Amino acid sequence: MTLSNGPARRTARTPLSPRRSSSHADVPDADAIGRALASDEPAFSFEFFPPKSDEGERRLWTAIRELEPLRPTFVSVTYGAGGSTRDRTVRITERIALETTLTPVGHLTCVGQSREELRGVVGQYAAAGVRNILTLRGDPAGGPGTPWESHPGGLDSGVELVDLVRPLGRFHIGVAAYPRGHRDAASLDADARTLVAKAEAGASFAVSDFFFEADDYVRLVERVRALGCTIPIVPGIMPITNLRQITRMSELSGHPVPDAITTRIAPYEDDAAGVRAEGIVLATELCERLLDAGAPGLHFYTLNRSTATREIFERLTLSRV
Numbered sequence: 617m618t619l620s621n622g623p624a625r626r627t628a629r630t631p632l633s634p635r636r637s638s639s640h641a642d643v644p645d646a647d648a649i650g651r652a653l654a655s656d657e658p659a660f661s662f663e664f665f666p667p668k669s670d671e672g673e674r675r676l677w678t679a680i681r682e683l684e685p686l687r688p689t690f691v692s693v694t695y696g697a698g699g700s701t702r703d704r705t706v707r708i709t710e711r712i713a714l715e716t717t718l719t720p721v722g723h724l725t726c727v728g729q730s731r732e733e734l735r736g737v738v739g740q741y742a743a744a745g746v747r748n749i750l751t752l753r754g755d756p757a758g759g760p761g762t763p764w765e766s767h768p769g770g771l772d773s774g775v776e777l778v779d780l781v782r783p784l785g786r787f788h789i790g791v792a793a794y795p796r797g798h799r800d801a802a803s804l805d806a807d808a809r810t811l812v813a814k815a816e817a818g819a820s821f822a823v824s825d826f827f828f829e830a831d832d833y834v835r836l837v838e839r840v841r842a843l844g845c846t847i848p849i850v851p852g853i854m855p856i857t858n859l860r861q862i863t864r865m866s867e868l869s870g871h872p873v874p875d876a877i878t879t880r881i882a883p884y885e886d887d888a889a890g891v892r893a894e895g896i897v898l899a900t901e902l903c904e905r906l907l908d909a910g911a912p913g914l915h916f917y918t919l920n921r922s923t924a925t926r927e928i929f930e931r932l933t934l935s936r937v
Contacts (some may be wrong), residue, residue: 647747648732649788650820652913653848654690659689659913660929661721661823661850664920666694666705673708675920679771682922684716686929689913701866702729706737710744720745721790725754726777730769734777738784747886750775760868764902775813778837782818787795791815793822793849793866795832799870807837822847823915825869826854828898830876830905833873854917856895856926858888896924900931907932 652659662683680691690714692930693705705723722741724734741749746854753774756762764772771777773923774791781789791814792798794807801807811822827833833851840849856862866873880898884890903914916925 628933631690636735639671647788647936649690649721649790651684653821653850654912658907658911659850660686661688661692661913661915662825662925662936663915663917664691664708665695665917666708667920672920673704673863676708679714679918679920680712680718683918683925684718684893686926688718690704690719690721690748692723695723695725695754697728702737706740709741709746713744713746714776719748720746721748721750723752724771724777724781725752726767727754727757728767728770729764730767731771731780732769734771734780735784738781738787742785742787742906743828747786748790749781750792751819752792753777761870775810775817778817778819779815788820788821789819793824793836794869795824795827795836796869804835808836808843808928811840811847811849812845814845815845819847822849824849824850826865826917827871828874830904830909833906833910833911848912850913850915851911852915852917853899853903853928854919855899855928856890857919857921857924859885859891861919862895892924896927899924900928903928903932 623762649659662674662677667676676693683691691795693708694714695702695705704851709722709927710719712718724737724741729737738749751774753764753772756764758765766772771780778789778791781787791811793811794801797804797807798810801810814822824833824836833849837849854862854865856877877898881891881894882896906914916928918925
């Protein structure tokens with residue numbers, strides 16, 4: 617199935633070509649991501665998790681430098697649970713903007729921050745030349761599945777956060793999307809309406825959480841398009857390299873790993889190398905299906921390691937030449 621994902625997409629298979637990010641010496645270009653997502657070639661991007669220690673940060677920078685030659689459309693660094701790594705995340709994002717050739721997207725969540733504090737973070741990003749911001753409500757401070765607690769003077773939704781950022785400067789604003797629905801959404805249709813509301817508030821692209829079956833993404837895009845919204849939706853890819861870790865993260869999202877996936881991985885339960893190898897095959901197959909369906913690009917959750925992402929990228933490049 618080929619779907620309409622914003623502007624007209626390619627229907628023929630084309631090479632997955634690396635993109636050149638603007639140098640930090642250039643004037644920041646807030647429209648670069650929008651142009652990349654509207655291109656006939658697929659965009660691709662990498663997301664890193666916030667390190668909890670200086671040693672973890674050193675490993676993260678190793679991964680960043682190893683992935684930099686692939687020239688992704690953009691990279692981002694998430695906040696930790698409950699916004700716990702906000703300062704480190706902002707600092708790393710600033711360094712990416714100032715010290716690499718990569719285009720960073722700054723994360724921003726409502727968790728544990730007042731409106732003034734949120735504006736302050738946006739100001740930090742702007743001062744470092746970051747002109748792209750991914751706005752998310754964020755998980756409750758108590759963790760996924762716990763009740764949301766409002767911060768005094770803060771915000772309670774991704775829509776409100778887009779409203780806050782939009783007038784603060786010429787930013788390219790991204791938001792979150794959920795192929796299998798946000799765990800707090802009343803229904804898949806309600807979840808789609810929320811994404812449309814974010815677009816109407818000023819968001820210009822969306823990045824999905826990770827999932828494992830292409831049909832989930834296709835149906836999300838169809839729901840959003842049926843509401844008359846053309847926002848580009850970039851699917852999120854998390855390669856399975858550690859079954860216990862990926863199962864735990866899926867449970868936290870409220871959507872366990874599908875049976876079809878666990879069946880493929882099960883024969884390698886006691887073989888870590890086998891799990892990793894099959895996980896890369898599964899991720900590559902998913903990426904192929906998504907691109908053939910018209911996805912505007914791919915967003916890789918790297919788990920702060922470059923090897924699996926580079927292997928998938930190489931397989932996609934070779935298979936689409």
